[in-house]
Amino acid sequence: MKKIQILLLTILIPFLGYTQINTFPWIQDFENGVGLINDTTDDGDWQLRSGNTPSFQTGPSGDHTTGAGSYWYVEASFPNYPYLYFISQTDSFDISSTPGQVLSFWYHMYGNNMGDLNIWIADDNGLTKIDSIQGDQGDQWHLKYIDLDNLGIIGDFAIFFEGITGSYWDSDIAIDDLYIGDSYSVGCMDPNALNFDPSAIIDDGSCAYPPCGGILNSSAYQMCWGSQAAIQFEWETDTLNFQCDVIEIHVGNENGWGQDFPGYWPASNGWQGFAVAVGNGQMPPNWSVEFHAVLEFADGTLSDTIFYTPSSCIPGCMDPTQIAYNPFATIDDGSCTGTTCDPATEHQITINITLDNWPGETSWELATNTGTNIVTPTGTYNYNDIGVTYTYTHCVSSTAGFEFIINDTYGDGIQGNGQPGSAGDVVIFDCNGDTITYLSSGNWVDINGSPTGVSFGNVAYSGPQNGVACAGPPAIPGCLDPNYQEFNPLANVDDSSCVNLHVFGCTDPAAFNYDPSASQMDLIPVCNYTLTIEDGAADGWGNSYLGVVQGTNLWTYTMGPGYSSQTFNIPLDSDMPVTVYYFEVPNAQNPDPLQTTFQTMQNSFVLENENGVMLLDEGSNPFANNGQGALQGFGPPFWTTYSAMPYCGDYCIDAVFGCTDSTAFNYVDSANTDDGSCISVVLGCTNSLAFNYDSLANTDDGSCVAEVIGCMDSTAFNFNPSANTNDPASCIPVILGCMDDTQFNYNAAANTDDGSCIPYIFGCTDPLAFNYDPLANTNNFSCIPVLLGCTDPTAFNFNVNANTDDGTCVPIVIGCTDATALNYDSTANVNFGCTYPILGCTDPTAFNYNSLANVDDGSCLPIIYGCTDSTAWNYDPLANTNIGCIPFYYGCTDPTQFNYDPLANTDDGSCVPFILGCNDPTALNYDSTANVNTGCVYPVYGCTDPTAFNYDVNANVDDSSCVPYIYGCTDSTATNFNSLANTNVGCIYPIFGCTDPNAFNFNINANTDDGSCVPVIIGCTDATALNFDSLANTNNGCIYPIYGCTDPLAFNFNLYANSDDGSCIPVVIGCTDATALNYDSTANVNNGCVYPILGCTNPTQFNYDPLANTDDGSCVPYIYGCTDNTMFNYAPAANTENGSCIPFVYGCTDSTAFNYDPLANTDNNTCIIYVYGCTNPIAINYNPLANTDDGSCINPIYGCTDSTQFNYNPLANTDNGTCIPFIYGCTNPNALNYTQSANTDDGSCITPIYGCMDSTQFNYNPLANVDNGSCEPFVYGCNDATAFNYDPLANTSDNSCCYISGCTDPTALNYNIAACYDDGSCVTIITGCTDVAAYNFDPTANVSDSTACLYDAGCYGGPGIPYWLNDGCYAWVIDVDEYCCTNDWDANCIQLYDYCQQGMPTNINELLRENNIMIYPNPTRNIVNLEYKKDARVDLYGPLGELIISGDNIKQIDLSEYSNGIYVLYMTYNNKTITHKIIKQ
Secondary structure, X not given: OHHHHHHHHHHOHHHOOOOEEOOOOEEEOOOOOOOOEEOOOOOOOOEEEEXXXXXXXXXXXXXXXXXXXXXXXXXXXXXOOOOOEEEEEOOEEOOOOOOOEEEEEEEEEOOOOOOEEEEEEEEOOEEEEEEEEEOOOOOOOEEEEEEHHHHOOOOOEEEEEEEEOOOOOOOOEEEEEEEEEEOOOEEEOOXXXXXXXXXXXXXXOOOOOOOOOOOOEEEEEEEEEOOEEEEEEEEEOOOOOHHHOEEEEEEXXXXXXXXXXXXXXXXXXXXEEEEEEEOOOOOOOOOOOOEEEEEEEOOOOEOOOEEEOOOOOOEEEOOOOOOOEOOOOOEEOOOOOOOOOOOOOEEEEEEEEEOOOOHHHEEEEEEEOOOOOEEEOOOOOOHHHOOOEEEEEEEEEOOOOEEEEEEEOOOOOOOOOOOOOOOOEEEEEEOOOOEEEEHHHOOEEEOOOOEEOOOOOOEEEXXXXXXXXXXXXXXXXXXXXXXXXXXXXXXXXXXXXXXXXOOEEEOOOOEOOEOOOOOEEOEOOEEEEEEEEEEOOOOXXXXXXXXXXXXXEEEEEXXXXXXXXXXXXXXXXXXXXXXXXXXXXXEOOEOOHHHHHHHHOOEEEEEEEOOOOEEEEHHHOOOOOOOOOOOOOOOXXXXXXXXXXXXXXXXXXXXXXXXXXOOOOOOOOXXXXXXXXXXXXXEEOOOOOEOOOOOOOOEEOOOOOEOOEEEOOOOOOOEOOOOOEEOHHHOOOOOEEOOOOOEOOOOOOOOEEOOOOOEOOEEEOOOOOOOEOOOOOEEOOOOOOOOEEOOOOOEOOOXXXXXXXXXXXXXXXXXXXXXXXXXXXXOOOEEOOOOOOOEEOOOOOOOOOOOOOOEEOOOOOOOOEEEOOOOOOOEOOOOOEEOOOOOOOEEEOOOOOOOEOOOOOEEOOOOOOOOEEEOOOOOOOEOOOOOEEOOOOOOOEEEOOOOEOOEOOOOOEEOOOOOEOOEEEOOOOOOOEOOOOOEEOOOOOOOEEEOOOOEOOEOOOOOEEOXXXXXXXXXXOOOOOOOEOOOOOEEXXXXXXXXXXXXXXXXXXXXXXXXXOOOOOOOOEEEOOOOOOOEOOOOOEEOOOOOOOEEOOOOOOOOOOOOOOEEOOOOOOOOEEOOOOOOOOOOOOOOEEOOOOOOOOEEOOOOOOOOOOOOOOEEOOOOOOOOEEEOOOOOOOEOOOOOEEXXXXXXXXXXXXXXXXXXXXXXXXXXOOOOOOOOEEOOOOOOOOOOOXXXXXXXXXXXXXXXXXXXXXXXXXXOOOEEOOOOOOOOEEOOOOOOOOOOOOOOEEOOOOOOOEEEOOOOOOOEOOOOOEEOOOOOOOOEEOOOOOOOOOXXXXXXXXXXXXXXXXXXXOOOOOOOOOOOHHHHHHHHHOOHHHHOOOOHHHHHHHHHHHOOOOOOHHHHOOOOOEEEEOOOEOOEEEEEEOOOOEEEEEOOOOOEEEEEEOOOEEEOOOOOOEEEEEEEEEOOEEEEEEEEEO
């Protein structure tokens, strides 16, 4: 629709008075406040605008020219959407004399719902779309450049801009800086671009730069900022291209792009780089997340992605030989407490620092004269370290010495709160364990140089100190190889005492596979343990986690929020200890150690084996059960450990007692230990019911013979040759007779058939019956009385029940028995095929032909064709067959009128003549009577005074806005500046020209008239126009020729033509429809078409149609045949009767039927099917309905037909009253309870069983019911031939069999309490010290006297000094106070020794040193006492590594219920774990 409007405007351009432009370049920048020409028939107008458009996120922010000027745009706000059209056009242009012109303009189309901008050109060719721009183009101006020479423009033209708004308000469209003129070069003006065009004078925004998405080089590597993991991303880009400047770095991981960084710094290799922290500062060791970085360049592109997967930064000791070794550490933080010093230049020292009640105030420094000082700053310790002793080992110069400096920020030293035991201390040892100096020795000085102790104020100095060379540990000779039985875990010098390799096996004497030669239990090497971690608050462990280490295997576990418990399977070896590390890691969001401790107290773990036996749990933490029942937080180091030896079980097999002799009668397959219960096999028949039953046999050898009782008399009827036990009472004599119960003379008493049987002959024995049988001897009740009647099934009166024909049969006569029918047959007795009269027109060519009528009633009417519709234009009241109705079409039928309707066939008086004129009421020359619009002139308001300053050459209505010219110098800097002037003239220098404002060539800038003025001559300056004026110099009102037919009577009259081009065509009336029969190719006005009437036009054909004028190929030839549908051979395809009809002959036409009639041609449904069956009336299955015997007759068989009777005959079909009932009982005459009258055995027979019936006898048979005198008495003794005391006469075991031989002397060394038979192997006891490690080892002794062995304690004074180790009190003292052995036997040691000698009469706590733990007695037989001053966690593990006892502050352990062996005691307090061995013997 809009295109049609634009076309109309284009055609009318010459008549609208628009300005024609033929001087170029033409530029429209909208800075003069004038826009383009808006269409008045579209949906709205384009507008001038400067700055932003009123809508948000659409439209430009300024014009293209200066950014502050004006532009021409479409405002899309309501109600200007959706999809509304806004059309604006330029003036007309003539470029015929200036070829090579181009059109360019800038456009702005920004908004999410942007519409379209279409550019059209209107010339003599009509309207042509030359470009279209759709959709959002971004928030910037774009150049559109079009070469007009390529468009084939004919004549003048105008440019139309069609803006179509989008689906919503954010679709503002703007244009600016329109240009038509000489071509110019557009392109990229940036010399740095790939497509730089040095000839371009306008940059079209097409500059293309090297792709900045690619990176020349890149790398990434991990850094650790303490415990914080970081990634250093580095890259190299094109530094010469400013578009490749990196403006932002985007960093993310699997959770998305979480970080953006606006800068970077130079990397060490000259590249650019940026480091970013990842994780949260303390991540578990199994933390691994892939990170990626993308660079954003200045041109908006993105680089390739740089990938890197960091790992955790875990500070710790990485030396596996050190005490503080952390196997999960990835950064060595110098926390290794052990050192390896160079013996040539260094001494090793150990510093023990015990902290007081305010650990956070303490710091210290180790100063050396060479190397770097070691500083532990304030804040290293916290409140968790109260009373804790930390041990540090360092190397110092062997020549320069060292000085220890301790600081206290509060100024009261480390004296504590004044309570006993609250003060701290510093003790420094050399590598031999000797004290070098200690804070409370009185040798340290304060800041003033005065001697001081723990109350040193702010600082204390140890003064210069020196270490000593390491003497090394004392030599402990012994076997160092744990694979030998002589292995000594304390030994450090091999003394070649390794002799006997361990023999692995089952060491449990109660086990089936006990190996007395085994020295070490053979344990299962590996098994699954279950680790359960728990969280009391179910809020997750935060960053804390468990690490599990065994050998080279490391596992880590933690738990996220939402779980209170999780379990994990861990395969553990049984030959090496497993260690669990609990890592307490502060939360990055809340690094407060108090909060970390609180969270840690909610955490716990349990490690247990498959049987639920606990190996380690949170109880291994000595301070766990503090009311929270879980782990508590620890200070530095931030992890703690728990260790134990897994137990996976052993290979011992439980003893299963029983008879293990596979040849014995009572052999037990599952037994592995023989208990002497075997019974020998006795073969024989073990079936007590058998003929040859053997009561002594316990194993059946298959020899049993069944007892067969029967008549053994060969003359008897029932002689049994198989019987082995005679039953004379059962013999039956022979009785001769007919034994066939199906025979006529059957003898029920006979048992021997004599061949006299006579068969039954069944039949009717009544001579008066229809079916009398003179041969029958047995009447079967089949007699049929005689029934007279017609027996012919084909007869009309056939009697199906008659069996004797009486000559009354009447044949069937088929025909119409209705006297009213056309074909009534008075002889017929079976009605069929009556034809009744149907009246009507029987002429098939008549209008009212009735195809069903068979009697013509003279009503036929001829066919009359025509229009039968009374409302139609061509209605024919005589027609009875409708054809060709034409409806009324009302309208103007005069072709010379304005509203002529060529389709109308009835003039309605509505014709209106043509009236030319302007029919637009908004036009100046509006003609209300015009019906053909032409020549409208629209008001253009403005100043119409050509002498005025603001004269508007386009205005035709003066709006009183004229402003007179005021000439003068408008340049304020000029000497002749005139503030009132509005037209600048004469500034600085005279400007020559025409100063007459009315002249054609008036020069507004001239201030000096040079006589060149040319008067204005208004007229048409276009030589191609009809009103061309060669004298005119100012173009106005050109009228251009519109060629066409100007004759209104002509067929092709052109209403708009003003110049006849001789193309008029006269009106030719005729049929213009090429499908009509009378089509006239020369006609141009349609009238009188005759259309084809299809049908058969051949008069020789059966269906010839005299009205048809066009043969449609439907002709049907004559087809001859029987057309009587009442005849047998009626042919429905025939249309012409040929006298061949054959009448129907009814009967049975089924050749398979019983009454088939070969003469019949029409079946009358009288067929009788063959009925097969037994036609013998004496048979039991005689079928009176059967007409064909099928040989199925069954003769009667007489007998007992009652299946509940004894003599039931399943073959009998006729009961003869001979049934005998069942009599139940024992029918075996050899049974104890034989019943002679019984004919049916009920299973109650009691068979005699012979045997010993005395229950006091050895061979008593509880099943016997007849004693046969075979009883034998019991003979008791050992009846096992494999036993040492076997008695061959015994038949009954008295459990006295002896199977174990050995030494039965209870005083002998090898006395075997289990032996019952002495084998002479007894060894005499020799008592002495049998321990090769003892000082007084006796190689001849075979019995160890533990009191006789003297053991070297290995203490500082040498063997036996001050006492031997087997002095119980001495061993106890050095066990509970190792200082007494390793340092000096001082007064405290003597006091402890005396205390032990006196029977330990007082509280031992009074004798303990501050950190001592006393364990006594050790070794022990049952009770172990523990004495210590501080709260401690106690864990005791058994010889197999199983946890026996666990708890807090346990002071006594009872081992009386446990096996002998070495137990390991772990006592943990103040973050320190002490290990002791406890021996139970």
